[in-house]
Amino acid sequence: MKKAIYPGSFDPVTFGHLDMIVRSAKIVDELIVSVLRNSAKNALFSIEERVSMLEEMTKDIPNVTVRSFDGLLIDHARDMDANLIIRGLRAVTDFEYELQIAQTNRIVNPQVDTMFLTTSLEYAYLSSTIVKEVASYGGDISHFVPEHLIARIYAKYRE
Ligand code: PNS
Helix, strand or coil: CCCCEEECHHHCHHHHHHHHHHHHHHHHCCCEEECCCCCCCCCCHHHHHHHHHHHHCCCCCCCEEEEEECCCHHHHHCCCCCCEEEEECCCCHHHHHHHHHHHHHHHHHHCCCEEEEEECCHHHHCCCHHHHHHHHHHCCCCCCCCCHHHHHHHHHCCC
C-alpha cells in the first residue's frame, strides 16, 4: 500500500493545494495532508483553523486524512509510516529549494522518496502569500480559494 504525505503551511489553503490533493489522492492509496506547526512563522490562521479548513475541503475524498506536525518532515513521515512525500512545483523558482530539501530528506532517510507534481497551469501563479496580499487590501480572492473561505480570510484582516 502506498501511503504519502503532502505537507505544507496551508495558510490559507488555496485551489492550487486542492488540485494537488485531488491529483495525489488518485496516485496513492492513502494521502496524509500534513500541516506544519511552526510557531516561528507569523501565521494568519491557527493550526486548528488550517486543519479544519483542509478537512472541510477534503471531506469527500475517502483516502485523504489531515494531520499536523512539529519538527522535521522526514521524522513525521517515519511516524506516519509513509515512504513518499509529494510536493508541487509551480515554476523553476520553486525547483532549487525543493530539490535541496528533497535531497536533504533523502540523506537523512533514504527509505522516503519525494515526488514532484507540476501544478496545473491555471494555478501556476497561485500561493497562500498572494491570497493574503490581495485579501489584506480587500481585493477579490474568489479565483484563489473556495467560496466558504472568503469571509473567514477577510475577517482575519478586520480583527
Ligand atoms: O507550504 P510550504 O510553506 O511551502 O511548506 C514547507 C514545508 C512545511 C513542506 C517545509 O517547510 C517543511 O518540511 N518543514 C519542516 C522542517 C523540515 O523538515 N525542513 C526540511 C529539512 S531542512
